[in-house]
Amino acid sequence: MSPKPLPPKSLRPNCLRNNEPARNWYFVPGGMILKNQRLADAFARLLKTETNYSASIDDARFLGAFEHFYKNNRFGAHDYGTHYVVLGYEFKPSGTAEPKADDQHGELRWWPHELLASNRAHKNTKAYFASAKT
Numbered sequence: 001m002s003p004k005p006l007p008p009k010s011l012r013p014n015c016l017r018n019n020e021p022a023r024n025w026y027f028v029p030g031g032m033i034l035k036n037q038r039l040a041d042a043f044a045r046l047l048k049t050e051t052n053y054s055a056s057i058d059d060a061r062f063l064g065a066f067e068h069f070y071k072n073n074r075f076g077a078h079d080y081g082t083h084y085v086v087l088g089y090e091f092k093p094s095g096t097a098e099p100k101a102d103d104q105h106g107e108l109r110w111w112p113h114e115l116l117a118s119n120r121a122h123k124n125t126k127a128y129f130a131s132a133k134t
């Protein structure tokens with residue numbers, strides 16, 4: 001398969017989540033920093049794993065820290081929720097790669113900024129893009 005051109009800068013990546021919390025919502029790529037993993041290494045790992053793009057954290061712009069609270073959790077336990085502290089980054093690809101979703105996501109799609117108003121885009125995703133000020 002040949003590489004597809006990268007989307008214009010006006011498009012944003014969103015993955016359809018398969019897992020709780022936020023199952024069946026479109027959400028930006030991201031994940032956990034592993035124990036003893038440096039932030040730069042986590043950035044590169046998550047970007048490659050969840051989108052198939054390769055880049056350094058130096059290629060991204062820090063958007064800020066965000067907090068997410070959910071009543072449920074990824075384990076399906078009913079007696080506690082989830083609290084995420086998220087370090088948001090904006091990354092604009094500059095080459096070509098075949099974008100692909102990983103096993104935690106049903107699909108990866110590039111959304112125009114206007115589609116973030118969709119009721120399928122999670123409110124926490126919308127907060128990142130409001131912060132990015134297209």
